[in-house]
Amino acid sequence: MIEGVTTKQLRQVADERGWLTEVLRSDWPEFKQFGQVYVTAGYPQVVKAWHMHKKQVDNITCIKA
Numbered sequence: 001m002i003e004g005v006t007t008k009q010l011r012q013v014a015d016e017r018g019w020l021t022e023v024l025r026s027d028w029p030e031f032k033q034f035g036q037v038y039v040t041a042g043y044p045q046v047v048k049a050w051h052m053h054k055k056q057v058d059n060i061t062c063i064k065a
Contacts, residue, residue: 006030018042 008030012021020040042048 016043017046017048 008028010021010023012019014020018041020038023037023039040048
């Protein structure tokens, strides 16, 4: 193991709409001054519901259409 490197088991959450895996979260003790990174997928012909954050900006990147 490299000194200072930690590992974390990531958890995939799936339902009938698709799946989501959180990669980094600001409330994890390993990270300071950081927001959140996650990877998600939606199944064909399924709409995941929109929601609003009052104090958050989401930056979304489509990695596959």
